[in-house]
Amino acid sequence: MYTIWKGSLSFGLLKIGIKLYSAVEEKDIKLLHLHKDCLTPIKYKKIAPNCLDEEVEETDIVKAYEYEPHKYIILDEKELENLKRTHELRAIHFLSFIQSDEIDPIFFDRSYFVGPTTGSEKAYLLLKEALDRTNKLGLVHISLRKKQHLAIVRNFGQGLLLQTIHYSDEIREVENIPNLPKHEEIPIQKQELVAAMNLIHHLTTPFTPEEYTDEYREALLNLIEEKIEHDEKTETIFPSKNIVDIMETLNASIEQTKQKTKLQKRKAK
Template identity: 35%
Template sequence: MPRPVWSGAISFGLVNIPVKLYNAVKKKTIHFNQLRKSDGCRINLKKVCSTDGAEVPNENIVKGYEISPDRYVVVSSEELETIQPKNAKTIAIEDFVSLSEIDPMYFDNSYYMTPDKGSAKAYALLLKAMQKTGKVAIAKVVIRNKQYLTAIRPSGQALSLSTMHFADELISLAQLEELPDTGVEPDKRELAMAEQLIESLSAAFKPEKYHDEYYEQVIKMIEQKAEGQTIAVQPEVKEGAKVIDLMAALEASISAIKKNPDKAGKTVVSSGRKKSRAQ
């Protein structure tokens, strides 16, 4: 049974709605321990002083912010608490916007929100009102001593909350080098073929059809090794010949889809080479 990671209240005008926050994502990660090669002994990482090499216990460790090389400002937990927002347990809604106005690059982690004791009616009111208006609530909240910009929106029978990056955390396109020349006009025939290829690969979004194939293969390999099976080395996949002609690459891609429509979406053109994602 999932446990709440945060509890507080949504501040909606003069309405206060106590809620609980639950993780909406279960991230699949594989953690490897470091072992000594000779005997498989577990390696422990110790916190040591960079000056004398002595191990430092946790009670003697403080936070320091580097202001210049080897010069730090020491900050205590108590000092950080004094400047924490007074409404640290409140999700304060500031605006309602259209979801289409939010660039997906802003989104970070996702959570579900459920009503806490005594707030079912007010929670249901906000949920229904947001469903009817089609709006997303923009709010700020403090979680684990960090303030987040968030987006609250209906997700079926509940409200969901997504933490967001602040605008100054996103890297501007202007900072990138070698951006495409906006003055370059594509060939009309090539553009038409590219549009046709996109249409051929278009489908309704079904997230359950996509899998982390690398994760699954690693887990399978670990299970096989645990059972004492020999792991075969995968043969190297040879890249296809370089396709210099963009039009030829587009035509070949569309032709491949027409010949085998069941594998639509498996063939892509990348870096001038035609290859299969299944490889």
Template identity: 35%
Template sequence: MRAIWTGAITFGLVNVPVKVYSATEDHDISLHQVHDADGGRIRYQRRCEICGKIVDFEHIDKAYDDGERTVVLTSDDLSSIPVEKSREIDVVEFVPSDQLDPIMFDRSYFLEPQTNAAKAYTLLRRTLEKTDRTAIVHFALRQKTRLGALRVRGDVLMLQSLLWDDEVREASFPALDERVRISSRELEMSESLVESFASDFEPDRFSDDYQEQLRELIDAKLDKGEALDTDETFGEGDEDSGGEVLDLMEALRRSVERNRSGGSSSAPAAKPAAKKSTAKRSTAKKSTAKKPAADKSAAKKSTAATKAAKKSPAKKSPAKKSAAKKPAAKKPSTTKSAATKPAAVRQEKKSA
């Protein structure tokens, strides 16, 4: 773990230097929004409602709106307020531990003793255990003054930030004001039902089924080879910005989008190439198939060389036709010329 804050527990003349660590973490898998058409990342923009321009952080101020009027607070206005930068966890009082309502607990932090503070740290922990009391403290974290409870958890001192009194709502429901009659028999049956479920609380017996099933879904899609290149869709990111979980989620999103589009990302690009290759093969076969015909014609020419010398030159035209069989367009021209001669003869007869 990494310390987020360093300071000291102080009460009276006692000073215990400590390091503060976050005691809890979120185990939810991080998901992002993407375009269902192409899997592109959806990003939010800070756009002004008046001019319509995208505004950078350096030009953004804060404001308070009471419903009728708006008060703008600039960075200079906020800097005029004294910022709480104390590094002390100041003990205000020691109260019985059972007087703290769990609804007031907010964030939890572990406290580690710094160098040469182990004895004072252990003395304070054992004193709280023996007296069964919790220390109510004031401390500053992230430039805000906070109320906290300093108590013992195992061998560690724990600091828990508390909600202020006006942050806890009052429960006022009209249904609770109605008088309800419960018989002794109903109460006994209810108590027996509670006893049937009675057990000691063991946190490790419980797990987040949804997150586990989500992880199984991700792993199953990765095993099927549905993961795509993250940089192709989202661009190259920072080395420290993602982590393994982020890469897996981006791969999942890409695979989902590819399935929705019917594999349009890679399959259609491969099919035209395959057609071209087959076309080339077919043309190659045609060219190779014509070679034997050319060899036969050459062989015929060589064997009939003596005959061709004796015969008339008019018989050489069929050889030329056989060698020039490719231009099929000459046939219609010959037919047209043959068809025009009878028409000319007819005109001469009519004139005669």
């Protein structure tokens, strides 16, 4: 596994060297956008429509924050880098420990496996055992992907798992959903509720992740494989100007070789 973060985790006065590895592997099928005539991949240019239609160079692009419509504060790269260095955390520590059922799943974001660095195996195992016995989650701050995250550390199988969680102001209010029904406006009959609960009871089964698959992805893969088997493969058709360039280069190379040969013959005489 590829290490995406390396640092230390303080457990009281005990420092544990740790590495983070992505716990999730995206399985999306990436489809390219090609020009239908020559099958060349489409490239997207960066332009400033109100200024010029030519492609903008990277050196001419700045970062900014829109504080009012069409009003911006320009942020210099050096300012951003200094800010990042000031708040980047390579040594993290537990802010507190909380009950495992205190965080609603809506707060969870990304998951990372936590592994020990060489020499920290015993401290790592000690933390894992302590979290397991107390059934607690450890709360930490960590810098990942140019952002400071709130995260929890918990037991997962034979190791530890770090999961970043959203800040409270990033969670929208469910009350803002339009047309939310209310009990006082739409009464529920007792027999209707009992029937619904009975249906849930009869449909309840243990959760086995392996039983569920992405049916669309499998169907798309089957379609791709079927097209390959039926020899519907296509290759990029290079524009004719490239062929002309190659021919010109080859002819120039031949002429250069002839000139060298003539020169060598003259010297031999």
